[in-house]
Amino acid sequence: MLGYRFSDFVPDEQQDSLKSKFDQLLNIFNQLLTMTSGDVSQAMAWLTQLDKQYNLTDENYGIGDFFEDLKRKGYITEQDGEGQVVLTPKGEQSIRKQSLDEIFGKLKKSNSNGNHRTPYTGPGDELNTDRREYQFGDELDQIAMTESIRNAQINNGIGEFMMTENDLEIMDKEFKAQTSTVLMIDISHSMILYGEDRITPAKKVAMALSELIMTKYPKDTLDIIVFGNDAWQIQVKDLPYLEVGPYHTNTVAGLELAMDLLRRRKNKNKQIFMITDGKPTCLKEGIRYYKNSFGLDKKILNKTLNLAAQCRRIKIPITTFMIARDQWLREFVQEFTKVNNGRAYYSSLQGLGDFIFEDFERNRKKNVR
Numbered sequence: 001m002l003g004y005r006f007s008d009f010v011p012d013e014q015q016d017s018l019k020s021k022f023d024q025l026l027n028i029f030n031q032l033l034t035m036t037s038g039d040v041s042q043a044m045a046w047l048t049q050l051d052k053q054y055n056l057t058d059e060n061y062g063i064g065d066f067f068e069d070l071k072r073k074g075y076i077t078e079q080d081g082e083g084q085v086v087l088t089p090k091g092e093q094s095i096r097k098q099s100l101d102e103i104f105g106k107l108k109k110s111n112s113n114g115n116h117r118t119p120y121t122g123p124g125d126e127l128n129t130d131r132r133e134y135q136f137g138d139e140l141d142q143i144a145m146t147e148s149i150r151n152a153q154i155n156n157g158i159g160e161f162m163m164t165e166n167d168l169e170i171m172d173k174e175f176k177a178q179t180s181t182v183l184m185i186d187i188s189h190s191m192i193l194y195g196e197d198r199i200t201p202a203k204k205v206a207m208a209l210s211e212l213i214m215t216k217y218p219k220d221t222l223d224i225i226v227f228g229n230d231a232w233q234i235q236v237k238d239l240p241y242l243e244v245g246p247y248h249t250n251t252v253a254g255l256e257l258a259m260d261l262l263r264r265r266k267n268k269n270k271q272i273f274m275i276t277d278g279k280p281t282c283l284k285e286g287i288r289y290y291k292n293s294f295g296l297d298k299k300i301l302n303k304t305l306n307l308a309a310q311c312r313r314i315k316i317p318i319t320t321f322m323i324a325r326d327q328w329l330r331e332f333v334q335e336f337t338k339v340n341n342g343r344a345y346y347s348s349l350q351g352l353g354d355f356i357f358e359d360f361e362r363n364r365k366k367n368v369r
Contacts, residue, residue: 021061022069028056029070030098033087034207035200038241040076040085087240095240096211103208134168144169180221180265182258183209186276187226187242188249198323199244202275209273210236223261227254229282229289233261248282248291252300255307255318262316270316277323279332280304296332308340318342 028050032043048063050056057063070076075091078084131144152163183206191198206224213222214236224234228247231254254274262270280300283290292300311318318340322333330346337344 021057022066025056025063025066026070026075026094027098029066030095033091033095033240034099034203035197037243038087038092040087044085089237092237092240093211096207096236099204099208100211100215103205130172131169132172134165134170138170142170142172144171177269178219178221178267179217179269179271180223180262180267181209181213181270182223182225182261182272184225184227184231184254184258184272184274184276185242186249186274186278187228187244188247188278188281189244190249190278191244198277199242202323203239203242205275206242207236207239210239221265221267223258225254225257225261227251227257229253230284231257233257248289248293249276249278249280250282250284250289251276251280252283252303252307255304255311259307259311259314259316272311272316272318273321274318275321275323279329296328301332305336305339308336308342312340312342320344322346 025047029043029047032046033040036042036046044063044067047056047066051063057066070091071078073090074088075094076085077088079086131147134143147169148163148167151167151169152161155167156162156164185199185202185206187199191202210222210224213220222236224236224239225231226234226242227250228245229250231250234242251274255272258272262272279296281291281293281297283300283303290299308318318337319342320333320337322329322344333344333346
């Protein structure tokens, strides 16, 4: 019996070419999906126009092939009986992963099971090699049994074995911090005013941050809030479909909801990230909305600053990412930040992700007690 005969592997250049072509088109398609708020048909129409203009495909692989591959690989599906094509959970995750790679770089999944290591010792998951004397309150699983028995034999003899508190040696655990974050996204009408699309970068950052936490820090929590005339919580899967509405900016409602969510979290480290491009212009008083879009209204401003002070008292820092450069808006953010003792960044649309990642890392280290 001759068995198997092996030879050098010669890759199929055409198949490799088609694979890379699919990946290239998927990258563009995901970008378009973010801009169209998850509208697959609109994104495909835009992709077809781009193909006509820039020759993205060739005679071997066309837009039709790409569309069929999207369905075959599970990125999109047709709704039963309606003929409408929508994203699948795999397609939604693909957008989040691409946003993560684009903004935060290709991060590898953490080996620490989602914990943030700190130089502090205390209640935690992982025993270290240091030994110390027993102290009241130490847990039983921290006792170094071999060393403790040896101490008992040395101190009390072998004939009548006895172990006392003074014989016990304790192995410390490495303290690992967990962080609860609320991300607030402004969806007021000003996020698309003046010919500048500010909501798309905000969505990208939210998707990247959520994917980062779910893959690298799965024991952390991330709640996402959108705020316009009112504020409400959305799920990670809703992010690609997020749209700006005909809303004013009710920052107070967003902060109140964020504080309520963080009160329910048991983690000690808590923080709020707020992405906005303008001033607070709205309050809700009962069933009535109080609005003023013409300037910094004292009634709205004072209520907003009061909430910033409340967050400071309960040790919740607010980091504001202002996507605007107006001097009077900067002055408002500076006052808001001073009252909260938080941070503020006046970011361009391109640098938004870098700022949020850096501050996420910095806050989770700083807030550990």
